[in-house]
Amino acid sequence: MIRLRQRPAFRLFPALAAGAAIALATWAGYWQSVRALQKDEIESRAAAGRDAVDVALGGAALAAESVDGRKLVVRGEFIPAATVYWDNRFAGRATGMAVVTPLRPAGGGTVVLVDRGIVQPAADRTKLPPVGTPSGMVEIRGRAYIAPRRTLELKENTDTGPLWQNLTPEKFAERTGMQVQPFMLRQGGDGATDGLIRAPDVGPAVDAGMTAAKHRGYAFQWYSLAVLILSLFLFFTFFHHDKPPRDA
DSSP states (O other), X not given: OEEEOSSOOOOHHHHHHHHHHHHHHHHHHHHHHHHHHHHHHHHHHHHHHHSOOOEEOOSSOOOHHXXXXXXXXXXXXXXXXXXXXXXXXXXXXXXXEEEXXXXXXXXXXXXXXXXXXXXXXXXXXXXXXXOOOOOSSEEEEEEEXXXXXXXXXXXXXOTTSSEESOOOHHHHHHHHOOOEXXXXXXXXXXXXXXXXXXXXXXXXXXXXXXXXXXXXXXXXXXXXXXXXXXXXXXXXXXXXXXXXXXXX
């Protein structure tokens, strides 16, 4: 039979251990809740940009968050001499090097990095496959996206030539001295004219990690664990279980 103890069975070490476990579980639940709110914002922005009309991009600098996932159209000229081969990228099921070329909008202003598609590398990755770049005024349509801050890097200090392991607009601007938009433009189309591989446009790219619903599920589990630990600690501190007497 479960009875209330006449004197609580308080022990310092179990109390400290329970307190630490409760604090850790509560913090983990809070972190997951915050991530869920962040994912809500990302998913809402993606949903809003999925079918929105194309945004005409000029030479004015824009905030990355304002156009992330939106369909953009820009007229301008490529700068082929500044083309970068971004290694270890993918388009659908194809992997290889993404060909990224800056495009200067008509009338000048801030350039935008155009992710033109994937090219298959040669066996010797130091020999970059040639890629043709349209000359003169062109019109490019695609979706804006924020480049990952860091991707897989097989070697250090390799981003000195046209082959880069990691690429962000900030890094490109620092290396070239150009004024660059803080986002990239993933070019649409089938790539038939330039031989590049492009994935079909299925809408804005959403963070490849967990969804908001999954984060909330994990938050619930962590909070539940904190409540369970607290409940067990209180039970064993204030209650005890009497063993039934044995028959003689």
